[in-house]
Amino acid sequence: MTKDKNKIYSFELMAFHFKNELKAIFTDSGAVLILVGALLIYPLLYSFGYFNEVLTNLPVGVVDLDQTATSRKYTNMLDASREVQVTYNPQSLKEAEQLFLENKIDGVLLIPKGFQKNVLSTKQANVAVYADGSYLLKYKTFYTAAQAVNAYFGAGVGVQHYLAEGKSLRQAKVSASPLSIQTHMLYIPSGSYGSFIMPGLILIIIQQTLLIGIGIMGGPSPNQKSLRSGYRKTNAGAKLFR
Incomplete structure (x- = not known):
């Protein structure tokens, strides 16, 4: 009790x-x-x-020194990505640098001369990415977009070469990408x-x-009144006191 x-x-x-x-x-x-x-x-x-x-439609500039159908196709693929938007086509890196300093673009992609020639001759073709390293989100967004375009563009070139060798479309796709990789983000989709x-x-x-x-x-100030209350047991029960 x-x-x-x-x-x-x-x-x-x-x-x-x-x-x-x-x-x-x-x-x-x-x-x-x-x-x-x-x-x-x-x-x-x-x-x-x-x-x-997420960061989308990041304004970037593409310096196309090759000026060929292949380089323009690459530029269009980059512009079609969700992450970046090609807003300027400067004619030189100097002009692109000036646009970057004026905050008109947040990154530059350089397509060198001989790009189409290297692609058609199955040689390695390179592009240069100049991103804003002081802003990690912009840097990551631009770099990720360029990587994705490189992967898709390279796979497309591979499929065309295998088709030219007489393989079927299915065989060309399998030969260009023998491993099918699917990425699923579990915690932050x-x-x-x-x-x-x-x-x-x-x-x-x-x-x-x-x-x-x-x-x-x-920690109330000294002039503030604070209530200090409790209970005291008596034979009759609990009694409030101050």
């Missing part, structure tokens, strides 16, 4: 202090601002910066930096605001 009374007393004591703490929080403007306002405002402000989730960083960041925000709020509530 005494054990049951102690349980009832403990729950009453918890409810009493919980009610008084809530009252103290909502009567203190500073505590309300930190414990309620900051928890709502901070996540919204941080997530607003990653609202679009969108590949977004925001989806990766925001969950952990919100936990830090909650911890920070709670610590600040506890500091505000635990």
Whole structure:
């Protein structure tokens, strides 16, 4: 019986202090601002910066020194990708550098002379990618787009060569790409930096605001009246005292 009374007393004591703490929080403007306002405002402000989730249509320039049908096809494939958009076609690296310094483009791709010749003669053809290393998201986006275009373009060239040798379309596809690779992102399907960083960041925000709020509530100014209440057991039961 005494054990049951102690349980009832403990729950009453918890409810009493919980009610008084809530009252103290909502009567203190500073505590309300930190414990309620900051928890709502901070996540919204941080997530607003990653609202679009992924970076798309990054403006880039393509310096085509080859000026052939093959180089133009490569440029069109790059422009058709979701990540980048070819907005300028400067005639030299110097002109492309000036566009980059004026913040009109965020990267440059150089197609050298002899590109089509090397492709048609089954020699290795190279392209040069100049990306903004000071901005990791832009750098990754442009570099990833260039890699994807290189892979698709190379596979297409391989298929054409095998077709020219008399193989069927199916045989040419298998010969150009003997291993079929399928990539599935398990945890962050969108590949977004925001989806990766925001969950952990919100936990830090909650911890920070709670610590600040506890500091505000635990250190009132001397002229503020603080309620110090408790319970005192008597023979008649639990009695509130101040």
